[in-house]
Amino acid sequence: xxxxxxxxxxxxxxxxxxxxxxxxxxxxxxxxxxxxxxxxxxxxxxxxxxxxxxxxxxxxxxxxxxxxxxxxxxxxxxxxxxxxxxxxxxxxxxxxxxxxxxxxxxxxxxxxxxxxxxxxxxxxxxxxxxxxxxxxxxxxxxxxxxxxxxxxxxxxxxxxxxxxxxxxxxxxxxxxxxxxxxxxxxxxxxxxxxxxxxxxxxxxxxxxxxxxxxxxxxxxxxxxxxxxxxxxxxxxxxxxxxxxxxxxxxxxxxxxxxxxxxxxxxxxxxxxxxxxxxxxxxxxxxxxxxxxxxxxxxxxxxxxxxxxxxxxxxxxxxxxxxxxxxxxxxxxxxxxxxxxxxxxxxxxxxxxxxxxxxxxxxxxxxxxxxxxxxxxxxxxxxxxxxxxxxxxxxxxxxxxxxxxxxxxxxxxxxxxxxxxxxxxxxxxxxxxxxxxxxx
RNA sequence: GCCCUUGUAGUAUAGCCCGGUCUAGAAUUCGGCCCUGUCACGGCUGAGACGCGGGUUCAAAUCCCGCCGAGGGCGCCA
Numbered sequence: 001x002x003x004x005x006x007x008x009x010x011x012x013x014x015x016x017x018x019x020x021x022x023x024x025x026x027x028x029x030x031x032x033x034x035x036x037x038x039x040x041x042x043x044x045x046x047x048x049x050x051x052x053x054x055x056x057x058x059x060x061x062x063x064x065x066x067x068x069x070x071x072x073x074x075x076x077x078x079x080x081x082x083x084x085x086x087x088x089x090x091x092x093x094x095x096x097x098x099x100x101x102x103x104x105x106x107x108x109x110x111x112x113x114x115x116x117x118x119x120x121x122x123x124x125x126x127x128x129x130x131x132x133x134x135x136x137x138x139x140x141x142x143x144x145x146x147x148x149x150x151x152x153x154x155x156x157x158x159x160x161x162x163x164x165x166x167x168x169x170x171x172x173x174x175x176x177x178x179x180x181x182x183x184x185x186x187x188x189x190x191x192x193x194x195x196x197x198x199x200x201x202x203x204x205x206x207x208x209x210x211x212x213x214x215x216x217x218x219x220x221x222x223x224x225x226x227x228x229x230x231x232x233x234x235x236x237x238x239x240x241x242x243x244x245x246x247x248x249x250x251x252x253x254x255x256x257x258x259x260x261x262x263x264x265x266x267x268x269x270x271x272x273x274x275x276x277x278x279x280x281x282x283x284x285x286x287x288x289x290x291x292x293x294x295x296x297x298x299x300x301x302x303x304x305x306x307x308x309x310x311x312x313x314x315x316x317x318x319x320x321x322x323x324x325x326x327x328x329x330x331x332x333x334x335x336x337x338x339x340x341x342x343x344x345x346x347x348x349x350x351x352x353x354x355x356x357x358x359x360x361x362x363x364x365x366x367x368x369x370x371x372x373x374x375x376x377x378x379x380x381x382x383x384x385x386x387x388x389x390x391x392x393x394x395x396x397x398x399x400x401x402x403x404x405x406x407x408x409x410x411x412x413x414x415x416x417x418x419x420x421x422x423x424x425x426x427x428x429x430x431x432x433x434x435x436x437x438x439x
Numbered sequence: 440g441c442c443c444u445u446g447u448a449g450u451a452u453a454g455c456c457c458g459g460u461c462u463a464g465a466a467u468u469c470g471g472c473c474c475u476g477u478c479a480c481g482g483c484u485g486a487g488a489c490g491c492g493g494g495u496u497c498a499a500a501u502c503c504c505g506c507c508g509a510g511g512g513c514g515c516c517a
Contacts, residue, residue, distance in 0.1 A: 042475040112449040181516050223516050338517035
């Protein structure tokens with residue numbers, strides 16, 4: 001019997017659950033055709049679902065001829081259900097196979113797919129992104145996003161244990177004059193508005209009531225960056241904590257990174273195998289290198305920089321070679337840091353700030369924030385920002401803003417490090433960059 | 440914004456440097472036929488491509504120019 005509708009039919013087992021069943025058990029599996037191998041009077045097909053593959057065998061005399069006939073012409077990626085009995089057979093790839101008594105073809109492939117479902121590597125990332133949904137059906141991609149899911153859970157678990165409250169801040173904002181990265185303008189009824197590039201101001205305000213907050217969300221930067229580590233829409237992990245100095249949140253960052261690596265390593269064993277990368281748990285504590293030390297180290301490599309100069313990508317690459325793996329770059333000059341960063345007590349030209357590096361790759365940056373509104377106002381002026389644009393933000397500081405610190409970490413970059421891939425687009429479902437808005 | 444690389448069937452590629460051998464080759468995919476234990480089955484057979492527009496030349500996939508597309512790097516990056 002061959003049908004086309006789901007009707008009352010439901011899956012009874014996933015492919016990987018069949019091995020524990022007795023021979024002759026009635027099962028219904030649902031999934032997608034991977035390959036069909038015809039031999040005239042005997043036709044094999046491999047069906048995949050989200051957990052794995054299972055072989056279907058249609059042999060003349062064992063199974064209706066029209067099922068065998070139909071199956072032999074199904075194209076890869078077709079979505080089907082097979083109802084039948086299990087049979088153990090050593091010649092089957094998984095030791096068990098299904099002899100069908102009924103088949104339903106939900107959706108038959110008409111167009112030729114751009115690549116085979118079993119393909120491990122397809123060179124052209126653009127071809128894949130054009131048909132991302134099909135791309136994501138490939139094993140490797142499935143495993144990457146399963147690992148990402150494990151990582152997200154580990155982050156939430158850890159921060160929850162440390163009494164951080166998960167919050168959701170607005171992504172549509174009114175202020176455009178925060179300096180730094182360019183914002184995406186949007187229409188907000190009859191007003192101009194922007195997509196948020198960070199939860200910075202909101203998460204700071206939240207420390208008044210909730211003390212410790214975190215957010216994992218998408219943010220937007222209209223920078224025309226063409227690199228393997230920038231996206232126009234990216235996922236950021238942000239925390240902000242009252243009554244903590246920057247060294248305290250560095251400790252949080254260090255242990256959450258180690259914890260996430262440990263957790264993801266343990267809970268994605270099959271994923272790592274499929275991806276072909278073994279997650280290594282980093283040694284802690286991470287090395288802490290001050291900006292001033294970094295200048296010295298670069299000087300010894302014949303790279304002369306004046307105090308106050310920003311570290312270019314090439315400089316970070318040199319530092320990254322000297323400090324492979326994770327390390328903190330701390331105590332940056334005030335002038336290189338945003339207006340809300342707190343200076344050091346013993347040297348007001350230096351800030352209580354840090355970046356977390358993985359080699360040359362910047363994973364996170366954070367620091368101690370100013371909580372005195374007057375200081376904030378004068379810092380805004382120093383950086384040629386208009387304090388009136390920040391009135392909404394500043395007024396909250398008049399009601400008992402505590403000392404606080406925090407950081408933001410790029411989740412997509414963290415995933416590339418975890419998985420050992422060098423392009424963030426591989427670890428984002430539908431990446432957005434200056435040249436790609438679809439699909 | 441700047442720089443480098445690149446564009447050949449559905450896909451991934453050979454050919455390009457050094458123009459004629461290209462009627463553009465092999466793989467996979469797709470169509471047809473054969474096959475009762477395959478497993479990316481196999482065999483036979485058929486179909487399918489030089490991004491677009493100019494130029495050089497007796498002759499252009501091949502050399503030159505422009506456009507378009509793609510990849511990467513730099514810069515930018517609360």
